[in-house]
Amino acid sequence: MTIENKKGWISWFNPFRYGTDRWMYSLHRLTGIILGFYLIAHVWETSHILDGPITWNSLMVFLDYPFGPHFGPFILSGVLLVAVYHALNGIRLTIVENGLMLPKPYRPEFPYRPKSLKGLNNVLKILLGVLMIIISAIGIYFIFTGVIL
Amino acid sequence: MQEIALKGFGEVLKTVTFRVRRYDPEKRELAKYMEYKVPVQMGMTVLDGILYIKEHLDHSVSARYSCRMGICGSCGMIINGKEQLACQTQILELNKDLIKVDPMGNYPIVKDLVPDLSKLFRNHGSVKPYIIREEEEPKSEFIQTPEQREEYAMFTDCILCGMCLSACPTNATDELYLGPQSLAQGYRYITDNRDMGFNERLNVLxxxxxxxxxxxxxxxxxxxxxxVDPALGVQLLRQLLTSNSFVKYKQKEATKGPERKSVSGVS
Amino acid sequence: MRESRIMFLQYMTGLLILVFGSMHFLAISALAPTSDKILYLYNSSSGAHTLIGGTLNYYSVKAVYTSLAWGSVFELLLTFLVFHVFNGFRVILSEQFPGGTSEKIITYSMLIVALIIFIYGSNTIVVMLNGGGI
Incomplete structure (x- = not known):
């Protein structure tokens, strides 16, 4: 009798010891699940506009101040961070998963560092980090101040 | 010079603890970890450490190995949390006092550190890892330039150790997934200009x-x-399949050499 | 459908969501049909907050919903999102529970849930396009 030794879904949370791509895979999957549930919540939330001005306005107040002043914006900032990561990494994956910006097949040489995870893919990752900081800083500023340009 | 090169050779430099995962299918027990103290000499690999345990401490520890020089790909195991060939991992380079040795994940275990790799070989076979031609007996050679060989040459280095399937997070849950190894091999045969089997492999890939x-x-x-960089092969294969759904992939025709009476035998 | 077609749609809807998703922020910010350039404008004089203005006020949001252009943007965004999200869930779940029967169950249940969300969301958009519920 042999036993199955599958690592299982718990290994999503064990991206240690591999590389940045492995981290980004785990994060992409987790943020995707969060955003999926957020979509359902958002569709439910916006459907309250059918119930008229009083329900809608009190719901907006409740969502802005669910548990005291400016607790709502914290949740919204979290959703923003998750969405910005998923979007930017999604662009990166659309590029690299379709074989663009990857190296041509090459001769492996000791110490066998994989080139597909380096090079332009690395440039994209750094660009992702920079853009993520800029976009989420602007977004969080707007969420907390509520001021529109 | 020779004295410096051999300095410390043969002496016991330190003692490390091996924490080996044990599982015996004949005993109705769960897998458990057992610890062994192993004296380490310079140049000793993890496989040497396991063989030391087998010789001196516990004869029942099982591991699969053959060439001891990283060619056969038999001794893949998870060493300190990362898949590595035991014969190529120096104990002193790990720089740890505790070395945790697990069998590869995502495979059934035969015993202790021996995984059942039949899934790997089955998946490898399913992508038809051989050159497919229409003619049954070729009359002439197929000419391939060095540049054409470079397009797939890196994927031929695969030694079928199966460590990519153990590291792959998709394989961790999806046992039907072909795995990086077979997908990269599928790419290797599709881009070979002598091969004509793209449509035959398409259904599997x-x-x-x-x-x-x-x-x-x-x-x-x-x-x-x-x-081998299987991830690169998989992404390039995906590019090929995406473009194939718009513009049909054209198989590269290898130019044929002069016709001969017998290609297989000595002429 | 072949898996390559489905995944091609997954990538394409992802990029379209990016375009339409950033557009749908403009509905409550730069292009909002209101003079208050703020998300919330509260009247807190009586102790309890009440929303008296801002781009998230009922009348501002209703003005956005009743315009045909914004309505079609929201409808398209909803279509792309529902496909992208539930195809993503299908991929994750079918990796989790591989096998013929379980994958069939996953595919059809995801299809049903996606249709429910799509109809529920479209209902809001279409009713608001025709002048609002109340």
Whole structure:
């Protein structure tokens, strides 16, 4: 009798010891699940506009101040961070998963560092980090101040 | 010079603890960890450590190994949390006092550190890892330039150790997934200009558990002991399949050499 | 459908969501049909907050919903999102529970849930396009 030794879904949370791509895979999957549930919540939330001005306005107040002043914006900032990561990494994956910006097949040489995870893919990752900081800083500023340009 | 090169050779430099995962299918017990103290000499690999345990401490520890020089790909195991060939991992380079040795994940275990790799070989076979031609007996040679060989040459270095399947996060849950190894091999044969079997392989590669279940986590390339970079092969194969759904992929025709009476035998 | 087609749609809807998703922020910010350039404008004089203005006020949001252009943007965004999200869930779940029967169950249940969300969301958009519920 042999036993199955599958690592299982718990290994999503064990991206240690591999590389940045492995981290980004785990994060992409987790943020995707969060955003999926957020979509359902958002569709439910916006459907309250059918119930008229009083329900809608009190719901907006409740969502802005669910548990005291400016607790709502914290949740919204979290959703923003998750969405910005998923979007930017999604662009990166659309590029690299379709074989663009990857190296041509090459001769492996000791110490066998994989080139597909380096090079332009690395440039994209750094660009992702920079853009993520800029976009989420602007977004969080707007969420907390509520001021529109 | 020779004295410096051999300095410390043969002396016991330190003692490390091996924590080996044990599982015996004949005993009705769960897998458990057992610890062994192993004296380490310079140049000793993890495989040497396991063989030391087998010789001196516990004869029942099982591991699969053959060449001891990273060519056969038999001794892949998880050493300190990362898939590595035991014969190529120096104990002193790990720089740890505790070395945790697990069998490779995502495979059934035969005993202790021996995984059942039949899934790997089955998947490898399913992508038809051989050159497919229409003619049954070729009359002449197929000419291939060095540049044409470079297009797939890196994927031929695969030694079928199966460590990519153990590191792959998709394989951790999806046992029907073909795995990085077979997908990279599929790419290797498709891009070979002598091969004509793209449409035959398409059904396997483009299936529900084929190339699209890769999400480019790069773990396979990270652990590959030969630098084959299976992740690159999978992404290039995916590019090929995406473009194929718009413009039909044209098989490269290898130019034929002069006709001969017998290609297989000595002429 | 072949898996390569489905995944091609997954990538394409992802990029379209990016375009339409950033557009749908403009509906409550730069292009909002209101003079108050703020998300919330509260009247807190009586102790309890009440929303008296801002781009998230009922009348501002209703003005956005009743315009045909914004309505079609929201409808398209909803279509792309529902496909992208539930195809993503299908991929994750079918990797979790591989096998013929379980994958069939996953595919059809995801299809049903996606249709429910799509109809529920479209209902809001279409009713608001025709002048609002109340």
């Amino acid at each position: 483009d299936s529900k558990h084929g190339v699209w279940r890769c999400h480019f986590s790069g773990a396979c390339s990270e652990v590959c002991p030969k630098g």
